[in-house]
């Protein structure tokens with residue numbers, strides 16, 4: 319699994335600046351999520367109103383923009399791009415501007431007496447301490463300080479890259495804001511932190527594991543359930559000895575606290591193991607999911623490609639009464655979280671649900687068949703060329719599927735590779751058969767992107783085929799302080815339909831005249 323260090327960027331939303339034009343740090347309390355706004359109506363605030371106010375800005379590589387966090391610099395480009403491609407009502411949700419990051423991967427360097435826990439300085443491998451990071455959920459900063467105390471007290475040696483020595487390489491901190499015993503308004507600020515210590519050894523029996531256990535116990539004793547300040551949800555270890563830049567190794571161990579990590583997004587409870595992909599901005603992701611749901615007709619057959627633990631697909635199953643959901647994901651570590659989430663779906667969910675450990679770029683049309691909505695949420699580099707080709711040539715896929723379904727019987731259908739694969743290394747829940755499984759191909763394509771440049775290229779390529787046109791687009795401030803936004807774009811089959819507006823107007827005018 320290749321995971322890049324840190325807190326990379328993506329999104330924004332409506333303007334909800336709470337900071338005043340002073341140098342005071344922004345409030346650590348959650349800001350209510352306002353509704354998204356048309357870009358043209360987002361005000362140009364004075365520069366300090368929505369400023370980062372972070373003492374680490376410039377030395378840390380996490381944020382690239384200090385001012386106007388509510389209005390990322392690429393917003394104008396996005397508005398113009400969508401207008402040029404037929405969407406004049408692009409909206410932007412500025413979301414939460416500070417304390418939004420609920421998932422952070424931080425390097426641990428320095429010494430056991432002066433540990434550095436943070437991000438690399440731009441273009442270097444020098445780690446910058448970021449104890450007052452304004453993007454982090456405040457409890458991530460609190461857990462980092464606890465970890466720092468523990469490292470010093472126990473004498474844990476931070477990793478030395480050049481030599482490959484030391485104990486602690488990285489830490490992943492993930493916040494769960496799921497706590498039904500608290501009123502909803504208090505849940506976010508009382509989030510608990512799942513800490514994963516990335517340890518420089520092969521496994522828990524290697525020399526040095528006594529320090530790992532001592533550090534885990536320190537965190538639990540001082541931040542766990544019975545401590546004065548309950549901050550820590552659980553402690554995990556990941557073992558990594560490779561000399562490359564890959565953060566995580568393949569071995570994960572649960573050490574202390576609750577094993578299961580739950581979050582509530584998109585109308586469902588989702589389980590996320592530390593090894594599974596999780597969105598960094600929980601609040602903004604929830605806003606995106608709620609908007610996405612509106613574009614999926616009830617009782618659809620949905621393919622969720624690049625699905626991770628299936629959060630998007632399962633949220634649609636629960637809220638849109640989908641007939642079927644098919645999730646495709648390359649990281650097999652996500653499977654366990656998917657299975658746990660399934661267990662907590664409301665009993666009313668009656669969809670046929672599958673999760674496939676597969677590469678969406680291999681024979682992609684096989685994953686598209688049998689669905690009328692496809693949701694794609696690729697990594698920042700965008701879609702694989704083979705999937706773009708399959709989407710561009712969707713009409714020929716449809717013709718082939720239609721003709722083969724007319725000539726085949728059910729026993730032949732069972733030989734299709736994706737049906738066979740569905741039975742191997744996959745999870746199947748429910749028995750409801752998808753509609754017209756052999757014949758249907760997607761009529762709606764929903765593209766979720768955290769890579770604006772790759773999205774533009776993919777979008778242009780899809781539109782050039784005239785197989786799709788762009789119907790709607792929304793932006794979300796997933797990564798305030800960076801150049802990235804999260805985009806939700808809805809495509810429909812066929813060339814762009816002529817807008818009826820002008821004709822109607824003429825007609826009306828004519829009616830008045832005569």
Ligand SMILES: C[S@@+](CC[C@H](N)C(=O)[O-])C[C@H]1O[C@@H](n2cnc3c(N)ncnc32)[C@H](O)[C@@H]1O
Pocket residue numbers: 595596597623624625626627628629630646647648649676677678679695696697698702
């Ligand atoms: C941006 S994440 C989205 C995950 C999920 N949709 C969510 O919101 O939680 C992209 C996911 O695509 C997966 N992925 C990357 N390349 C893939 C491929 N070729 N086929 C299938 N999944 C892939 C990654 O492992 C990761 O889980």
